[in-house]
Amino acid sequence: MKNKEEEVNENLQEVADQTVDQDINAGENATEQNPMAKLEADVAEMKDKYLRLYSDFENFRKRNAKERLDLIKTASEGVLSDLIPVVDDFERAIKANENEENAQKIREGNLLIFHKFMKVLENKGLTPMQDLIGQPFDADTQEAITQIPAPTEEMKGKVIDVVEKGYTLGDKVVRFAKVVTGA
Template sequence: MAEEKDIIDEILEDADAKQAEEAADAAGKDSAAEDAEEEETVQAEEDAEDVPEKKGIFGRKKDKKDKKDEQIEDLTDRLKRSMAEFDNYRKRTEKEKTAMYEVGARSIIEKILPVVDNFERGLATVPEDEKANPFAEGMDKIYKQLMKTLEDLEVAPIEAVGKEFDPNLHNAVMHVEDEELGDNIIAEEFQKGYTYRGSVVRHSMVKVAN
């Protein structure tokens, strides 16, 4: 009986030792797992600190504009608009002034042209032997001065006789058959036409051949 009791006690001691060893191993594993988990947590926190903070849906939220900056932008925009409107007004005014000047100049030229016609008719009636007369010479000089003034104002006579008829420059009032002249050639000029800065002031009154 004593021997059996000793064997039983030895078996129980071995079982208790084995159980204690298993418990120690389990405790060690739990401790290692806790240490690993703690390290992962610390690393995650460090990684999170490295990531820049995002604000808003698409990244960092823009700083709100200062009221003074908004007022400056508004005033700058108004100034630019005002300057553009003024520039347009200036160009439009200059264009209108130029147009008014052109209309006024054409009106004056149209009134002067009959005077030029009368000068030319008067000088055409002076006989050759009287052209040396001081009066005739004075009238001729006045006529030349008048024509020089018109030339300076960019008024020019329209060429007619011997030129091809151009409805933009000439006004045909007669037609004649002439074998010596080609088709639509101006045979005679009844009234001289004039242009002002390239624009017709008065059409030439002409006779057209063929």
Template sequence: MNTDRQDPQPIEESEEKKTSKKKVNNKVELSKEKSTQEEIYKKIEEEKDKFLRLFAEFENYKKRTQKERLDLFKTAHREVMVALIPVLDDFGRGMSEIKKSKDENLIRGIELIQEKFFRILKEQGLQEIKTQKGDDFNTDIHDAITQIPAPSKELQGKVVEIVESGYNLRDKVIRHAKVIVAK
């Protein structure tokens, strides 16, 4: 007997086993690849979500800073305007005293300076709050410094005297009108 010769049947079985093992290995590898692929897709989705959130936050930040910058430009000179209002009041008081003088040139010169000063402030957005005697008292624009008994029923809750004018700067009250109210 020749021992060098091998039986062909075991060779076929071993090839079948190899093929079977290859298929199993391929399936395992495919399932590993699928799970790895799914993990990658999950990570991509997470990163995409993070990116979208970050992008949205950045857009909101840009809008907010732009709005803040515009508000700052609109009210940057607010403090200067508030500081100049007493000067405007002084002009008014000075004019009432100067009008007692007989010098028409002096009166006209001071009036021109006052008008120019008020025009410049108006160009910068300052407006006087129009308040008259007999107007209803409004806490949004008036500051009642005192109350007096109403001389008549119709004057109750009305402005009877204006002590200081109020001013708006671009539709925001920067000084309430100081008034005396009838109760």
């Protein structure tokens, strides 16, 4: 079963072929004498241009959709390849910590890996929200999980504690900071 687009294309092609045949048979003098034949030729030419333009647009749309899917599939590749060395460090630390009894060395190793991990994230544009305590509550970047009586009068409506850090990627909030506000 043919779809509508194929039927329209066939019909337009038949009309174009008929018009061209009529123009050839009638000759140039007949075209000058018969304005209808000239109009039909113009219509056939315009339909042909329309079909070509439509076909080009459909090809562009399909190519664009394919490129967009490829981009989505590989968008996180850069981040993941930068995180692989951090995973390797974690694996080495876990293996080294199996026999280590000195907690200070374990803590220092974990801090080194943590800082390396945070540096990778910051290089990709992810930044933690800093210095929220004492600042006015901002519903655009923070989520108030509870309110407690403010320790001082000036702390009313301000952030008293941060339960979970918030993060931004450029100007976009990736994760809202979960805070406690003063009532």
